[in-house]
Amino acid sequence: MVERAASATTVTLLPGHSEDSANGGDALDSAMPDYGGKCLDAWFVADQVTDLPDDLREVEEMRKHLPEYDEGLRQYRLKNRIELSFSSEDGRTVVDSSVTLGTNANEKPPYVAVEGQRGEQNLVREIIERDDLDWFGGKSKLRADVEGKRFESGAVREEVDGVEGVRASVLLGGSDTYIEIMREKFYELGPVEFLETTGMDVETVPAFVVQPPNMYTFLELAAMADGTTLARVWDASRYPKHYLYADERKRDETEFEEGSRLSGGEWRPNENANERFGQWALEEQDLRSPFSPHTKSGYEQFVDHATSFGPYPAMTHAEDGEELTASEVSHALPPLFPW
Numbered sequence: 001m002v003e004r005a006a007s008a009t010t011v012t013l014l015p016g017h018s019e020d021s022a023n024g025g026d027a028l029d030s031a032m033p034d035y036g037g038k039c040l041d042a043w044f045v046a047d048q049v050t051d052l053p054d055d056l057r058e059v060e061e062m063r064k065h066l067p068e069y070d071e072g073l074r075q076y077r078l079k080n081r082i083e084l085s086f087s088s089e090d091g092r093t094v095v096d097s098s099v100t101l102g103t104n105a106n107e108k109p110p111y112v113a114v115e116g117q118r119g120e121q122n123l124v125r126e127i128i129e130r131d132d133l134d135w136f137g138g139k140s141k142l143r144a145d146v147e148g149k150r151f152e153s154g155a156v157r158e159e160v161d162g163v164e165g166v167r168a169s170v171l172l173g174g175s176d177t178y179i180e181i182m183r184e185k186f187y188e189l190g191p192v193e194f195l196e197t198t199g200m201d202v203e204t205v206p207a208f209v210v211q212p213p214n215m216y217t218f219l220e221l222a223a224m225a226d227g228t229t230l231a232r233v234w235d236a237s238r239y240p241k242h243y244l245y246a247d248e249r250k251r252d253e254t255e256f257e258e259g260s261r262l263s264g265g266e267w268r269p270n271e272n273a274n275e276r277f278g279q280w281a282l283e284e285q286d287l288r289s290p291f292s293p294h295t296k297s298g299y300e301q302f303v304d305h306a307t308s309f310g311p312y313p314a315m316t317h318a319e320d321g322e323e324l325t326a327s328e329v330s331h332a333l334p335p336l337f338p339w
Contacts, residue, residue: 008231016046149173165224173216228321239280251317
């Protein structure tokens with residue numbers, strides 16, 4: 001009897017350094033555009049690192065410590081995971097009763113925290129602490145919003161050139177809970193009253209408040225009886241940065257370019273970073289996002305078309321088996337949509 005097991009994990013990072021200005025950090029040191037201190041940089045705390053370790057267990061143990069909070073916060077945005085295992089009597093077939101599938105569906109999402117030490121100007125923190133509003137329950141730390149943004153396929157049997165295997169996929173997304181609440185209030189109050197209530201300028205209520213963008217990965221893992229494994233991230237949000245870990249080791253990552261600031265202290269838009277940020281915010285309106293208001297078939301068509309030219313899959317890692325190559329398995333198995 002041969003035992004087969006494989007795992008694949010994606011980790012989404014918001015690159016950035018310390019924003020603890022009282023201890024040498026920079027109040028605007030984040031990969032998010034700041035927009036005058038009144039927008040996303042005020043709603044996201046950067047993860048205080050610009051890269052992640054090779055060991056997944058080390059990533060899971062990392063914490064960022066902020067003066068505003070007693071406990072350390074995880075140094076990543078989202079984690080998506082698939083584990084597959086089964087037995088094979090001959091290295092070609094799968095023992096049905098032995099198949100197990102694991103995900104991190106029950107893991108609580110990381111916190112979204114409002115940055116800014118007390119005493120510093122921060123519009124969102126001011127709204128939280130106002131006596132006449134109770135939009136956020138007075139909390140400057142909430143779990144990321146993942147409601148309705150998780151789809152799992154279950155374990156699916158496959159056969160490639162006479163060799164059996166199993167694969168599964170999970171599409172997981174999440175967004176900033178504060179922005180989601182802001183969106184609800186924007187539509188409930190209407191644009192004019194919303195601006196009057198919050199004190200925000202019209203320029204600082206762009207598409208990401210009207211339709212909050214999601215960070216997400218579409219992860220698939222295949223394991224064949226001969227030992228071939230194939231982890232593919234068919235799609236990932238354009239912002240911020242994603243990593244693929246296979247069997248607990250870092251194997252691939254997406255590109256990311258940080259913004260920068262002028263020596264005088266003003267934010268200088270980095271064309272590449274902000275272009276990607278803008279595309280990320282706008283993709284919720286079209287077929288580019290699995291959470292768009294359009295049908296799931298539209299997203300399937302987009303991914304199927306995108307896989308015919310680069311850079312899709314967004315990330316991948318493969319190991320050849322005793323009879324099959326990972327390339328053979330890849331060509332035989334199209335995307336497994338998890339709905």
